[in-house]
Amino acid sequence: MPQISQLAETFASQLFWLLVTFGFVFFVVGKGMLPRVISTIDQRDKSVADDLAAAEAARTAADLAEEKWRTQENAAREAATGRVAQARAAGVASAEKTLAAANAVAEAKIAEAEARIAAASSAASDEIEAVAADAARDIVARLSGANVTAAEAKKAVKAALNG
Structure with missing residues (x-):
């Protein structure tokens, strides 16, 4: 094979151009592109770190x-509870006052009704005594023929009723 026999003659020349090409690529990439890539990576790392710091600051602020909102909410809840308790106490006091007034009116009506009942009972008792006295006088007159006065008949009926 003729390619293998030429290998020794062209080896040094190929090795030289290989080193020149890799050297050129190394300097172009290493000196031109690599600093740009590294600066881009550093900027990205700095941007991520800044974003994380901003997120942490925002979380702390939130x-x-x-906490401030919870404190205000708790204070508002306590104030509302106090107002409800005040309103409830005022409502209870108003209801008790109204109930007391209604009870006073009812007690007055009951006392008035009891007085009327007592008066009616007394009047009925007096009338019963009067009717009983008249009946007793008539019965005595019919049975014995004796004439009894109204005062005597009343006295006898009272003695019989009251014991």
Whole structure:
């Protein structure tokens, strides 16, 4: 094979041009492109670190805002509970006052009704005594023929009723 026999003659020349090509590529990539790639990576790392720091600061601010909001909410809830308790107490006091007034009116009506009942009972008792006295006088007159006065008949009926 003729290619193998020429290998020794062309080896040094190929090795030289291989070294020149790799050297050129190394300097072009190493001196021209690599610093740009490294600066881009550094900028990206700095941007990520800045974004993480900003996110941490935003999270801290959000936590503080949430704590402030919770404090305000708890204060508002306590104030509302106090107002509800005040309104409830005022409602209970008003209801008790209204109930007391209604009870006073009812007690007055009951006392008035009891007085009327007592008066009616007394009047009925007096009338029963009067009717009983008249009946007793008539019965005595019919049975014995004796004439009894109204006062005597009343006295006898009272003695019989009251014991």
